[in-house]
Amino acid sequence: MQSTPLRFALAFAALAALLIGGFEALRGTALERFLVETLILKPTAALIGVLTPAEHVQLLGRRLISLQGPALNVTRGCEGIEMFLLLLAAVLAFPASGRRRLQGLLWGSLLAYALSLTRLLLLHYTLTYQPSLWQALHGLILPLGPIVLLALYFACWSAAASTAAPRHAA
DSSP states (O other), X not given: OOOOHHHHHHHHHHHHHXXXXXXXHTTTSHHHHIIIIIIIIHHHHHHHHHHOGGGOOEEETTXXXXXXXXXXXXXXXXXXXXXXXXXXHHHHHSOOOHHHHHHHHHHHHHHHHXXXXXXXXXXXXXXXXXXXXXXXXXXXXXXHHHHHHHHHHHHHHHHHHHHHSOOOOO
């Protein structure tokens, strides 16, 4: 069966809906708290502690609380998990070998994780030190920037996966 852009788009949309819907079903569970609080927010608080130890940042639930300024409340969608799920859906929907997909997921996951932590760091520092920039950064640049970077990663990965795929003679 020939792979087409339409087939990819439909598979991507179906997988993304299933993955994001599945994650939504996990909201409030121990697994969701582990993913968000343990894997994303605790490392973010630790990084802030390393970069600016005088802030004495603490994590209380989903709030990064600093002695230097207001608390950063990390709400649904701000933790970056949906961004990872979109990448997962795209890599799984793309016609590539299992090895290529595994490589794409490994490197893409590392990138998505780094972008999630960086986004939260930038939001914290903006809220603490440049609150006048909050609206622009929180509302447009920091939600869109990581998605654009992941889309560029996927474009590069999928182009490399396409050229590495064996060609069949006509």
